[in-house]
Amino acid sequence: MAFDVEKIRAQYPALADGRAWLDGAAGTQVPQPVIDAVSDAYRVGMSNVGGPYESSRRAGGIVAEARASVADLVGASDPACVVFGPSMTALTYRFAAVLAAAWRPGDEIVVTQLDHDANVRPWVQHAQRAGAAVRMAELDPATGELPADHVTSLIGERTKLVAVTAASNVLGTMPDLQAITDRARQVGALSYVDGVQHCPHAHVRLADLGADFYATSAYKWAGPHLAAVVAADPWSLENLHPDKLTPSPDTSPERFELGTNPFAALAGVVAAVEHLAGLDSDADGSRTERLAVSRRSVQAHEDELARALFDGLAALDGVVRYGAPEGACTPTAFFGLPGKEPAAVAEQLAERGLNVSFGHSYAWEAVHALGIGPKGGVRASLSHYTSRSEVQRLLDALAEIAG
Known part of the structure; x- marks a missing residue:
């Protein structure tokens, strides 16, 4: 696998602002070729x-x-x-x-x-x-x-x-x-x-x-x-x-x-x-063939980051993850800090340079089934351009806020 996240990140002008863009489920940033x-x-x-x-x-x-x-x-x-x-x-x-x-x-x-x-x-x-x-x-x-x-x-x-x-x-x-x-x-x-x-x-x-x-x-x-x-x-x-x-x-x-x-x-x-077809520099052949290689490399990268995120959230006192599926899932975590409004948590993370979503995110039936209602929770969603250090920044910030 020739997946170089830093090389990929360099193609995204928005990522140069130093913030951690952990809101891919709300919309990803756009690379220079696009x-x-x-x-x-x-x-x-x-x-x-x-x-x-x-x-x-x-x-x-x-x-x-x-x-x-x-x-x-x-x-x-x-x-x-x-x-x-x-x-x-x-x-x-x-x-x-x-x-x-x-x-x-x-x-x-x-x-x-x-x-x-x-x-x-x-x-x-x-x-x-x-x-x-x-x-x-x-x-x-x-x-x-x-x-x-x-x-x-x-x-x-x-x-x-x-x-x-x-x-x-x-x-x-x-x-x-x-x-x-x-x-x-x-x-x-x-x-x-x-x-x-x-x-x-x-x-x-x-x-x-x-x-x-x-x-x-x-x-x-x-x-x-x-x-x-x-x-x-x-x-x-x-x-x-x-x-x-x-x-x-x-x-x-x-x-x-x-x-x-x-x-x-x-x-x-x-x-x-x-762009997606070329995320793995070793991908070759037709666009369909290059997509197959690159998409699997993305999955491997995101799976590694997701495990660090999920394990890190589980280890934090004062943070509750809503729904922790044991089967296949995307690198997305929905969580809350009891006693703190999701909007306030997202704002505190934003002040620390971390972009995350909050609220029900239009998952209307889900937030009611989970018993948290329309205020929802905080959502961190990783992308192919997310780095391991950004996941750690989020976990460190949450530990500080929860503490």
Whole structure:
């Protein structure tokens, strides 16, 4: 493994300010190649697609390359499976509207307490309008786990959709996704998987996950503020017909994308995927092959840091970690200091040069299941550019604050 975190950090201008950026789950920083790609797209000039001139063809090429890049990143079968949008929330509402059009009274959907509300509320609201029943799979508040049998026991012959996260945005829990999606497929239900916190930390292969739809946000993996929903195959999109303007394209995936695509941001997506593919300097071959090597190197680096973080938190008096999953999880810790408001703890850490998140982080069902309510907790989330010394800075600061 040729993973050099200091060499990688040098590519991120924001990291030069001396702060410890431990808020990757809220959005990562952006490396210089992505900044350059976005600015170069504007500098060279672009026109809308469909014109008989170079600037228009250039924009079309950016869109095509962005679809191919995301397809490589998540192991999609075809770039035509990739739908872009401004955010995972917006895209999920878009898909909820078109999928719910076929739901009828007596049908059922399954959602979970582990999920970000963006993979709960759109489905619940549309189910209520359709008269479909909602089944909520409960997490284990003691461990932060979502046992697969809690989900599969709710999937029946009338189930139309199962919405489940691949990784919790606050607890880091990574449930047994394949067991869940296999059961959904057995009864003819679709699975919609929130991969926003999963994709930054894993080598993703859609076929292994069994997801019919997989959502990811580029700003969580060093790209611009842009999201994508990736279908398991183009056929999944061809049979869906969302509301659209009459003259706008009726081809797939274009008919799912409202208005003009942000071409410069998509150029940044391409650069971000290339950056991820090169995080291990020994990675070679096609982009897919380089991604496989680099993503596994990232996992090894982050696993080492996560263990130091989790063990360090466990050793601190006056710090309580919410949900400590024993199974697979991302390098994310959600914790509190009894008697201290999460906002106040985050502020004290900020004064010491440590950026962490606080609150419910839109994990609305989870914070209530954990019994901590909407004030939530403090979240430290590590990224591929996090260093071991930054983890220690956090632990030292927490010991001081708790003491």
